[in-house]
């Protein structure tokens with residue numbers, strides 16, 4: 001099966017691409033700057049890296065050709081108004097645009113990288129854009145899986161890995177409230193496995209909250225594909 005990962009060159013996108021290639025899927029990524037291979041990961045060399053914006057209708061249509069699933073990993077944590085990068089546009093509109101094109105191309109499955117909580121420095125629009133996109137995608141997609149990670153860490157993100165350690169320590173000494181639960185730290189490899197299950201398991205649909213992602217990813221992938 002071919003999958004399209006929009007934003008496949010980003011932190012989470014790369015982990016998704018590598019996990020999907022390892023699983024034997026044919027993977028295409030679409031992002032404005034094309035390939036991004038900061039570390040030697042043989043799996044990433046097998047990805048078809050397309051250069052283009054999801055807001056470019058032609059580029060998106062070509063990237064979607066023969067895709068059996070789309071994984072939308074486009075998003076920003078900080079706005080750059082001078083570059084037309086607002087939360088509304090990149091975290092919300094981008095997903096809706098891809099959902100509409102996927103519907104037109106009759107792609108049966110859509111996995112959306114949403115968020116459980118906004119970063120402390122970001123304003124409310126970070127999260128409200130994601131929620132708006134979730135509602136729109138639910139109407140557009142044949143099968144939609146929304147993954148809402150809290151803090152995602154990995155070897156490339158030292159600060160996030162440190163913050164994840166602090167959050168885990170806090171959770172160990174006091175009962176996590178909703179705010180702490182929405183930020184349950186999770187490794188980028190586990191998020192990628194959850195995405196892969198979303199792609200391969202025809203029964204996977206709905207919203208996966210931060211505290212449920214690890215359990216959702218744990219289901220042996222050999223049983224679903």
Ligand SMILES: NC(=O)c1ccc[n+]([C@@H]2O[C@H](COP(=O)([O-])OP(=O)(O)OC[C@H]3O[C@@H](n4cnc5c(N)ncnc54)[C@H](OP(=O)(O)O)[C@@H]3O)[C@@H](O)[C@H]2O)c1
Pocket residue numbers: 006007008009010011012013030031032033034052053054055073074075076077090091094113114115116148149150151152153160
């Ligand atoms: N990292 C976390 O802790 C975390 C936590 C919760 C949720 N999330 C969500 O997970 C998603 C991925 O996060 P990340 O940390 O992997 O972000 P990232 O590293 O910044 O990656 C974002 C990706 O989106 C691409 N992109 C941006 N605008 C685009 C456009 N117009 N067309 C095509 N591609 C575009 C970027 O490539 P170009 O710049 O080359 O286009 C890049 O590949 C985001 O939606 C984020 O909100 C992340």
